[in-house]
Amino acid sequence: DGSMPELPHRNLDTGMGLERMAAIMQHKTANYDGDLMQHLIKLGEEISGKTYDADDYSGASRSLRIIADHSRAVDFMISDGILPGNEGREYVLRRLLRRAVFHGRLLGIEGAFLTKFIEEVNAQMGEAYPELLKNVALVKGIVASEEERFSTTLDNGRVYLDEALAALAEGAVLPGDVSFKLHDTFGFPIDLTVEIAGTAGHDVDMDGFTACMEDQKARARANAKGDAWGSFNDVWVELSDKVAATEFDGYDNDVIEGAKVVAIVRNGESVESAAAGEDVEVVLDRTPFYAEMGGQQGDAGKLSAEGVALTVSDTKNHNGLYAHVAHVAEGTLTVGAAVTAMLDAERRGFLRRNHTATHLLDAALKQVLGEHVSQAGSLVTPEHLRFDFTHFEALSSEQLKAVEDLVNQQIFASKPVVTRVMGIDEAKAAGAVALFGEKYGDVVRVVSVGAEDQPFSRELCGGTHAANTAEIGLFKIISESSTGSNVRRIEAVTSKGALDYMADRLALVDAAAAALKCRVDEVPARVENLQAELRETSNKLKKALTGGSSDAISSAIDSAVEVGDYKLVVAELQGLEAADLRNVWDTVHQKVAGPVACVVASVTEKGTPALLAAGSDDAVKAGFHAGNVIKQIAGLVDGRGGGRPNMAQAGGKNAAGIADALAAAKTALGA
Template sequence: MKQYGVNELREMFLKFFETKGHLRLPSFSLIPQNDASLLLINSGMAPMKPFFTGEQEPPRHRVTTCQKCIRTGDIENIGHTARHGTYFEMLGNFSFGDYFKKEAIHWAWEFLTSPEWVGLDPNRLYPSVFAGNETTPADDEAFRIWNEEIGIPAERIFKFGKEDNFWEHGSGPCGPCSEIYYDRGEKYGCGKPGCTVGCDCDRYMEVWNVVFSQFDNDGENHYTELKQKNIDTGMGLERLAVVCQDVDSLFDVDTVMNITNKVTEITGASYGQSREKDVSLRVITDHIRSATFMICDGVLPSNEGRGYVLRRLLRRAARHGKLLGVNDPFLYTVCDTVIQENEGHYPELRERQAYITKIIRVEEENFAKTIDGGMRIFDDMLAGHKEKGESVFSGADAFKLYDTYGFPIDLTIEMVEEAGMTVDQAGFKALMEEQRVRARKAREALGDLGWAGIEFGKDMPATQFVGYTQTEAQGQILALVAEEELRDEVGTGAEAIVVLDQTPFYAEMGGQIADHGVIKTDSALFEVHDVQKNKGGKYMHTGVVKAGALKVGDTVTASIDVERRQALARAHSATHLLQRALEIVLGDHVNQAGSLVEPDFLRFDFTHFSAMTPEELGKVSELVNQSVLHGYPVVTNEMSLDEAKKTGAKALFGEKYGDTVRVVDMGGYSVEFCGGTHLDNTAKVGVFHINSEFSVASGVRRIEATTGLKSLEVMNRNQERLFEAAAILKTKPGELREKAEQTMEELRQMRHLVEKYKAKEAAGETERFLLGGHSVGELKVLTATLPDADANKLRQMGDLLRDKQPNVVAVLSSVNGEKITFLAVCGKEAVQKGVKAGDIIKHVTAICGGKGGGKPDSAMGGGSNVLKLDDALAAVDDFVAGKLGL
């Protein structure tokens, strides 16, 4: 079996199902869309629930994906076991009312066992089916397909109960599932008598799970057949790689181990050196993978929801770095390795590398400020408990670490458990509740101003936004929030929200992300990393106090990062030009369906029924850049909604508008309702460059593009590559095409000559082989192993032998790693005497644990047991003699 890499297996799976008529979709974001039941996407089918329920028409009724997933239920076990991980990729093939059990099972078996695909040994694979219970019948159909059609003996098909082989989640579509287990061998087993499929040890690993969605559960365990039956297949990519690479765990597969190697290089800790260091290396490797993908998809560290999951992962990883002796921020330096291992399938990682790295570095630096002082306090607390002979770390101490030093409770629990003690979690929760009560009372005094800042007191004025015309403004601090409490003052190192009476900072809205910058006094400096606007119109500036202290009532100077604002404006103005160009090229049915505006980067979702052709994309790009070169003035006006409609301004994205709206007019070419920040002239957009266009949902397409400096970076990089290619080919850039064509022609001629020499060499080898043959009856039999020969060379040699000697029977073989390739040929006289190449190849491949077949005069096959190769070749004489009746 070839040891395929993770990236090879991913592409192989998707290509396989494309050959079966499936539409390949890109991975959906880790952030669930319109699904409040999930914090993060945790399975391949989760983003496609609307297709399964019939709420939404799928882009095709056969779909295949490789979905990014995060599961956080076992974070505390990460590193301590070889099984648990937070980030993983789920390979899936899905049918929405199309094919069902027969095709799903046959294709699973073909992909896993065929030499053209993964090529696993079929004798090491064991399927399982649903055994049935008092409410739901056994899945006899799946059993019959495995037994009668695939040919698995009944004793090798395992029947399990509802917990293992039935998928359901409350009421709604559900059904039995069939899993495929791979026997990894005795070295991974528990050694107990009767160890088999279903044992908790690591010997039998589940590599495939196909769910047959055929019932509807009314919520009271009453099941009725669904009219539209669906297929939901899930296979962990890393699990499959563990099997194919024959490694101990998901931490040992190539793309993950390469990340660990980078961590090892930074920390100096060797994998396998000790259990404690292995735990830390695994924690760091797993968590930095997860964090990189989460941030790329838009998750930011925070104290709630998915943002807290990210913060928890990064802080846990940073602490394990300290356990390995690394006291300075280092996680951000591992990002490049994570990206390098995954950018082939997820190019957005490289595009957003600077952003991802910055977020991780800021989080590491902020945590370092809290943990250094807090660790000394923790050590003193721990020592105090031990001196008293106590085995329980008090809830009061855990709360103080959380409230004063920013230690997440799970981090305290982990450190205490490492010291052989437990935390009084009930006491901690009681103190947390007391704090919440105090905070609630404080919020009531101001109208419920909390960490999220949902509502403010009626007497507090809304923040006045002056950022359309000003990049710096004086303001007064109306409120401060830190650690979910109102504060009169916040000091150095504190993460806080600052509310001002007026601000130049644009709050995240309409797809445009917030401004960054600083808020300062003569003695204090606050870095702003995010700005949100609440329902009461207050702008909440989130960030970190870098120096001094801020107090409620302080007069401050708020200054935005002007270069970043300009880059945002370039991308935002470009979305308006793009919208108009799409309408011209594709038609008036095009409507905006979502957007993201970042510095010199834009993501634009729009309604359209099919993929855009290269010609259409070229025309759209041309129109946008023409609009840039025209230098249209960008004019913004506030007017009544009725007046705005009369101008023909386009309202986007199903927005609800008030009586007064803001209209952005770009020289009459594009006129739209918009509350974002823009350039004053389209010429300042710079070069507009489309990176990609793809589907994100049925009837919705997405364009990702760059403007300004990012486009120039792409152009400069392409120009550098052009000059490099010209230098390699020793020509001028303007003559590169002609030189490339000339070089390709020379290569073609050289290959032709090489093939001629190979043919002569093969003819000479054929003569030598024939001299080494021996007689079995009236036939001449020969066997040989050709080192490093590929399938083409075997065929070429075989054809020459067969055509040269009518009475020849030849079996040729070659070995590549653990995979054997066989070729058998029979001359005309041999075939006439009943000796057929297809029969011979079946016989010899079976000896080596493989299979094959073909025509009477030529057949090929494969095997996996190299140790049996000599036995297989030696068996040819007896097989031929038997056919001749000798």
């Protein structure tokens, strides 16, 4: 009626957000019944074959709501720059993603499905939220990667959990040490353990789980090196109260004369002097030596005065005090003495080249892979560079070549490397790349590569750099790998390192050509021919081992039993590897007419057991499920495994359990 009465409790959010307003306008009584969620719930119905009931708050309807809600949240979170991790909001994202996958399993969805929900979210909300459409590749790539990884976790942990639950009496509590092993060994989230156990009618001993967690933390603390509290009372903290921060003057200078020694540290203690033969850390009032920061290794070189000489192997930064890690080669150095600080200019040159190359690499990765790429760590040494970055999958050979080509294009174009000092706001407005989580002052150093108005790269950086990209000479990627979830690593070399790398590789090719007794340009074809010969020989051996003439397989086929509408072959073999068991299945499939399935096992050359269950499409339609069979019997060989309805495999540690495993398979299948 237009009146504005006081709320019963003042200053509380009414909760009238977009979803609730939309539900009211659509004459619905719940958010999930509005069109924003119904599109996603209907997709869940199509994929799972289950029916949604708006009045049911358990079972399939609950799972459909959870998947709809979580998939949308996941899409928005990743589009907003959050990546799955183990802390803070990253952990929240990972839990949402994994919970959605788990509820998909509860609905009977076996394969990957979450990217379909991402596509539906984008279709419904992309126009209003365009950032979703800008990051489609990133979101779908991360979701697919996390779903695959967690599906493996679910398969492995679920076998162990199901066995533990099956051993409990009706209504009994799952012990805390069991849920902790799931968490610690299998990476199985405790909230999912609680959910699965609850579905089976069991509570989880959370006090016991917490106690196990505390024991683990106590062991970790006991094994930790050093005294954490002591780090707040070490010599460097004490010196920082007495000595002014070191003035770094090494961007343009390789040598500084008359630098004053303000402190000497030997074996963790401040001393007044250091004699020949001693290893010390020397602090100067000013220095051309760059201390290790931002991934760039510290400088090396020499400190000298009349009758005194020190060799510096590294430079460290202790809260603004630059410590020159040095060996006294001659004379005695005292606090207050004036020295000449001369860095190793050649070594610094290689550091500068490699550091500038990391900036070029960062920019090239963004161009090839997308703007989601951000630095996650780096190492710059005179010999090589290492660059960690956020990305959801391994780079293809084509992508690596494109990145390498982009960097080399900038090198061959002789682009200037320009350094400017400016305010932090001005730097950000100019498009300078800042590292997430890094703390910057009001005044920053900005390093740009290329034209000032349109640089190829522009980053906030305090390190030393080449004056021109031509100094880098050549850039060569030597490896690309994973360092963790959604983080990739590239290692590369430049200038002399690149030349040495290429020379080593050419020497290897020459050696290969000599061993193969052919010209260098014939090596690929010669290797391909040898591989073909090897495959042919290997296939002949496998056929001899697993073909229809094998007495063991022939006997097992002759002893096949009828299980409902298909025939079941069970066999124990010797000396076959896990991959060879698939050839056994091929033989069985070829030799037995009509619907057929098999469960076979072997002791490999290493003495470990290998299991395989497989079935024809008709056998699967008749009720055979290879994945379920393997899950039930793998534990009997101290193993774990799983797979699709038509084929699944498992390895183990206890070969003595093979007979029991095959017997259990027969019992489970009603043979």
